[in-house]
Amino acid sequence: xxxxxxxxxxxxxxxxxxxxxxxxxxxxxxxxxxxxxxxxxxxxxxxxxxxxxxxxxxxxxxxxxxxxxxxxxxxxxxxxxxxxxxxxxxxxxxxxxxxxxxxxxxxxxxxxxxxxxxxxxxxxxxxxxxxxxxxxxxxxxxxxxxxxxxxxxxxxxxxxxxxxxxxxxxxxxxxxxxxxxxxxxxxxxxxxxxxxxxxxxxxxxxxxxxxxxxxxxxxxxxxxxxxxxxxxxxxxxxxxxxxxxxxxxxxxxxxxxxxxxxxxxxxxxxxxxxxxxxxxxxxxxxxxxxxxxxxxxxxxxxxxxxxxxxxxxxxxxxxxx
Amino acid sequence: xxxxxxxxxxxxxxxxxxxxxxxxxxxxxxxxxxxxxxxxxxxxxxxxxxxxxxxxxxxxxxxxxxxxxxxxxxxxxxxxxxxxxxxxxxxxxxxxxxxxxxxxxxxxxxxxxxxxxxxxxxxxxxxxxxxxxxxxxxxxxxxxxxxxxxxxxxxxxxxxxxxxxxxxxxxxxxxxxxxxxxxxxxxxxxxxxxxxxxxxxx
Numbered sequence: 001x002x003x004x005x006x007x008x009x010x011x012x013x014x015x016x017x018x019x020x021x022x023x024x025x026x027x028x029x030x031x032x033x034x035x036x037x038x039x040x041x042x043x044x045x046x047x048x049x050x051x052x053x054x055x056x057x058x059x060x061x062x063x064x065x066x067x068x069x070x071x072x073x074x075x076x077x078x079x080x081x082x083x084x085x086x087x088x089x090x091x092x093x094x095x096x097x098x099x100x101x102x103x104x105x106x107x108x109x110x111x112x113x114x115x116x117x118x119x120x121x122x123x124x125x126x127x128x129x130x131x132x133x134x135x136x137x138x139x140x141x142x143x144x145x146x147x148x149x150x151x152x153x154x155x156x157x158x159x160x161x162x163x164x165x166x167x168x169x170x171x172x173x174x175x176x177x178x179x180x181x182x183x184x185x186x187x188x189x190x191x192x193x194x195x196x197x198x199x200x201x202x203x204x205x206x207x208x209x210x211x212x213x214x215x216x217x218x219x220x221x222x223x224x225x226x227x228x229x230x231x232x233x234x235x236x237x238x239x240x241x242x243x244x245x246x247x248x249x250x251x252x253x254x255x256x257x258x259x260x261x262x263x264x265x266x267x268x269x270x271x272x273x274x275x276x277x278x279x280x281x282x283x284x285x286x287x288x289x290x291x292x293x294x295x296x297x298x299x300x301x302x303x304x305x306x307x308x309x310x311x312x313x314x315x316x317x318x319x320x321x
Numbered sequence: 322x323x324x325x326x327x328x329x330x331x332x333x334x335x336x337x338x339x340x341x342x343x344x345x346x347x348x349x350x351x352x353x354x355x356x357x358x359x360x361x362x363x364x365x366x367x368x369x370x371x372x373x374x375x376x377x378x379x380x381x382x383x384x385x386x387x388x389x390x391x392x393x394x395x396x397x398x399x400x401x402x403x404x405x406x407x408x409x410x411x412x413x414x415x416x417x418x419x420x421x422x423x424x425x426x427x428x429x430x431x432x433x434x435x436x437x438x439x440x441x442x443x444x445x446x447x448x449x450x451x452x453x454x455x456x457x458x459x460x461x462x463x464x465x466x467x468x469x470x471x472x473x474x475x476x477x478x479x480x481x482x483x484x485x486x487x488x489x490x491x492x493x494x495x496x497x498x499x500x501x502x503x504x505x506x507x508x509x510x511x512x513x514x515x516x517x518x519x520x521x522x523x
Contacts (some may be wrong), residue, residue: 114445186346190419191445214345214422218447 007047008035008100013070015094022123022155023089024074026063027100034068040131041107041195041223044071045269047099050087054255057084058225058270060127060197061103065134071100074155076123081227082250106273107197107223109134114191116142119179119206121198122149125156127223128197132164143167145184147198150174181209195221225270228252229290231311237318238262239281253307257321264307264321271309278319280305285314325455330493335431337455342367343424348374349415351437353405354381355457356429357391363426364394371396375415377408379433382474383458405433409440416444428454432462432473435500448497459522463491464501471501477518479507488515491522 014026029035038061048055063072078085092098107127109116116135118128125146135142144164148154150172160168171177185194194215196206203222210220230249237244238257247256254276257264267275271291280287280303289299291306298304305312305319323337340363348370350360357378364371374396380386380403388401402408416423425446427437434453441451460474470484478491482504489504496503508515 112442112445112447186420186422188421190416190421190423192421193445212344214343214424216447216450218449219421 006102008044008102010071010098010100012092012094012096012098014072015092018074018155019153021077021153022074023077024062024072025088025092026070026072027098028070030097035071036103037068038065038071038103038130039105039108040065040134041109041127042103042105042130043107043127043225043268044073044103045101045267046073046084046088047101048084048087048092050083050091053083054258055082055084055087056255056269057088057227058268060107060130060223062126062129065130066137071103074123074126078227082230084227101267104267104273106268107195107221109140109195110193110219110221113193113219114141115189115193116140117184117188117192117194118142118144119181119194119196119198119202120144120146121196121202122147122153123155124196124198124202125160126197128195129156129160131195132160136164143169145169145171145179147171147173147177147179147202181206182213185210185213185215193219193221197223200224223272224292225268225272226290226292226309227270228255228309229288229311231288232313234312234314234317236312237316238321239318240321247311252309253305253311257307262321266308269308271306274306276306276308278305278307278321279303280317281320282316282318283312283314284316285312287312287317323455325459327459334493334495335435335453335497337434337453340426340428340452340454342370343426343452345424346373346420346422348424348426349419350374350376351378351408351412351425351427351433352376352391353379353429353433353457354383354385355387356427356433356454357385357387357456359428359454359456360426361387361390361394364396373397376400377402377412377415379403379405379408379429381429381457382460385457405436409436412437412440413444416440419444424452425450426452426454428456430458430460430462431455431495432460432500435462435495435497439498439500442497461491461522462501463489463504464496464499465489465504467506471499472504475502475504476520476522478521479515479518480504 009030010027013028016024043058059073075088267273274293283302288311290309375398427434438451463475465482468485472483490507492503494503
């Protein structure tokens with residue numbers, strides 16, 4: 001059970017191959033009504049019925065936040081993933097009926113900032129597409145630094161350059177171009193906030209560099225959705241429901257709980273939001289904490305687990321669920 | 322931990338720490354009265370910061386003036402101002418010209434520190450970006466919630482609003498935006514029933 005308002009029944013209105021790796025999908029409501037307005041940085045969870053397997057993946061909204069006629073997401077094909085992106089790429093067609101969650105924003109712009117410095121890597125561009133549209137409408141000051149593998153894989157580069165001109169800076173790995181982060185961070189006016197969305201290494205690089213240069217932590221924002229990692233199958237006892245379940249190698253703990261017919265809270269399903277936090281009653285073994293939510297102390301104490309991305313190895317795990 | 326002892330209060334009341342050297346490209350200190358001691362403590366132990374340090378100092382309302390000691394530190398810039406109001410244009414200009422990496426420290430009375438934090442927030446910094454250390458007087462800066470006038474250096478509770486004359490009970494409710502505690506009419510329900518003032522804030 002997701003918190004908040006009911007889900008949104010949609011139909012796929014458009015599927016566009018943006019490049020070899022990325023497809024864009026547009027969804028409109030089945031009843032023809034208006035989509036909720038969202039804020040730049042928000043995501044929706046897309047529910048997929050992948051030939052009997054229920055997949056629920058979060059994707060950042062990249063349409064204009066004020067466009068209530070439909071929602072757009074971009075999906076990067078991940079051959080090594082668990083299959084959600086492949087399902088979107090291979091099976092989702094115009095006219096198909098799907099279900100979206102309400103938009104949730106875990107990566108909002110801080111409206112108190114004097115300037116917004118946006119740093120994107122690859123498919124991490126998507127939340128910024130919506131944020132830049134919002135900033136443009138608000139008259140906000142911003143600058144995008146966007147790192148892509150090659151011109152062919154630089155999704156939306158032309159469109160962004162057309163819209164925002166010199167505020168868009170693109171770096172191509174293929175040509176050895178790299179964001180000069182130290183110079184960039186040093187030269188920002190006081191009151192700038194930096195936002196980063198991209199690969200794990202890029203996010204860690206921006207956080208570490210900003211901290212070493214005296215940026216306040218609260219002026220550094222990031223979002224990374226984790227796909228639930230695969231692993232060994234494991235057994236879990238759910239004390240509140242009186243059930244024992246097996247989590248399959250390719251399944252997340254949250255998915256296994258849901259498959260057992262138990263309602264568990266969730267929002268992002270990617271280790272970021274904290275909604276699915278669950279108390280651990282007994283842990284004889286090692287919890288593989290894969291989330292960004294729990295503190296290091298909480299992780300070490302093994303008294304909490306985030307079932308959306310975390311796994312277990314050992315003799316017994318009992319949860320208060 | 323703070324060097325000042327505070328009475329137990331509601332959780333939203335601001336609390337303060339001890340200034341410690343931050344990592345950054347420049348260092349701005351704003352202090353009043355005994356807050357100078359906190360600045361001296363930090364900079365005496367962090368000599369390397371002095372060349373990139375700027376101190377703005379306001380002598381305390383109680384007459385405490387430690388300008389000489391601050392000047393003797395040998396920082397890049399030292400500015401003494403007769404009041405915070407007189408120092409604010411300078412502070413605003415310094416913040417407007419600064420780059421990310423600037424570290425901000427403030428020490429002294431709560432009213433001064435909160436006004437510095439408010440100026441930093443107006444410049445786009447998060448509240449947590451300003452280090453604060455309380456030193457000296459616990460006299461309060463209080464906003465009258467009725468006429469909105471602010472009275473500085475309130476030591477008595479209740480006290481008479483210096484703007485509208487109402488007798489105000491001084492709450493622990495603190496507005497970060499206004500950098501002031503809230504004063505509420507104490508005899509609104511029973512006009513004239515005003516308890517004797519007590520010196521609560523020294």
